[in-house]
Amino acid sequence: MAGGPSKEMLAEIASRPGRDTVISSVVKYIFILLSLGFLAALLFAPLATVFITALSKGWEMYFESFKDEDTLAAIKLTLTVAAIVVPTNTIFGIAAAWAIAKFEFRGKSFLITLIDLPIAVSPVISGLVYVLLFGAQGWFGLWLQEHDISIIFAVPGIVLATMFVTFPYVARELIPLMQQLGNDEEEAAITLGAGGLMTFFHVTLPKIRWGLVYGVILCNARAMGEFGAVSVVSGHVRGLTTTMPLHVEILYNEYNFVGSFAVASLLTLLAVLTLIIKSLVEMKRK
């Protein structure tokens, strides 16, 4: 309905008692103030601090921190890990969502619970389990040593731990979306003789693409930002096995606040970008 307030709207406003009394507007302003105050202290102030500290010695020092070799190595490692983890988890997410949303089978809700498991598990546990499997004293530790393969305190361990933590995100976005969209169009396509892959790419994918985009972006943000799990398996070898969040910690503990907050500011920008894409996706869906 375009234009000014319609007759129904005016009637509705007139019929609602007490909406515009003094007390209700006082309550309204108290609620808004409390909300903004809480968010300002807990969220806005820390976000502002990241950028203000990173730039406290000027733009030149800010950019100087990215010329550091170890910082560059950390950025490169983070990108590499994300480049392996995100596509893998995306393929898993699509496969799991297809099986769960398109078919009725026994044990389905149990399977969904298992997929959600990494969200409830402490990131430290996610790292710990791989140390117990592949670490020096782990189940496969001796065998790996004999064959000169290192997983823990090396890149493969970081990839595995990150995969564990970000495992559910794509699937969680897609399952409810695909369940809500139903099977009718896919069934029509199959009946008309389309193959499975053709049906997926031409019928399903166009319908779910925005949900998929958000799932992938969220998975990527969590993968690049994971700290706890990666910290357990990484061994913290500077320039070799430190991802960006771990590098933030190392620089912070060396009291190199400009460097530490500079790297943190990149991660913050990534988070902001993720939220912008999320908002765009939500607008597209409406």
Next chain:
Amino acid sequence: MSFRQPSILPGFGLTLGFSTFFLSAIILVPLAALVMKTATMGWGDFIRVVTDPRALASYRLSFGASILAATLNSVFGFIIAWTLVRYEFPGRKIIDALIDMPFALPTAVSGIALTAVFAENGWIGQHLAPFGIKVAYTWIGVVVALTLIGLPFVVRSVQPAIAEVQRDLEDAAETLGAGRFTIFRRIVLPTVFPALATGFTLAFARAVGEYGSVIFIAGNLPMRTEITPLLIVIKLEQFDYKGAAALGFIMLTMSFVMLLSINLLQAWSRRRIVAGAR
């Protein structure tokens, strides 16, 4: 009933097979390794490790701070969700989008940023210091970090439930002479409560396992400001794999219990909404 209902769509075997295989390889087998490692310990050893005074102190902090944080989140999360659903004000959409920030922001970043803000010379810390309130490097700092981490879970659970509250009922109650508090208690709260409980549990579950944001602000003193996940990391660094596995087993069991309660709460919440719609 057979294993699955018939369907003409293809790919069931392939997609289910691939997802269960991948799920087992990445999640289930590693978790089983943790359980088996714990099982190789004798019963006596296990009890000794998990009831060690330092471990007990860490549970007290992890669970205590998480309950406090989830409670704070329930109160402020409800206020924020109500404000975002019911009121129009400039910047509402941006604030709404920023609620997810703690979820998208790497925990290490929130950790160092909160520490900077709440340290004694920080923006907020310097105003609290004259009152003798120290936030950074105390248990209060742990609560602050966990509150930030849990906030989106409560707000996002409660928002749809508040939108569900039937305004007609509120208006009817008001014309019949009900006060604001009565309306809140008798009409708003029953609709929102299951969602609020879900949000509380989600925030609590996330807080108990949280590591990155806490270790920067906590100070990490044994017996005082040491959370359980940190104790696991310390045991690993000392190559005490069994000790780490035992504490990990305790936390994993907790996670299962939390996940189960979340599922039950969500089922309850759905039933309430369906029943209300009838």
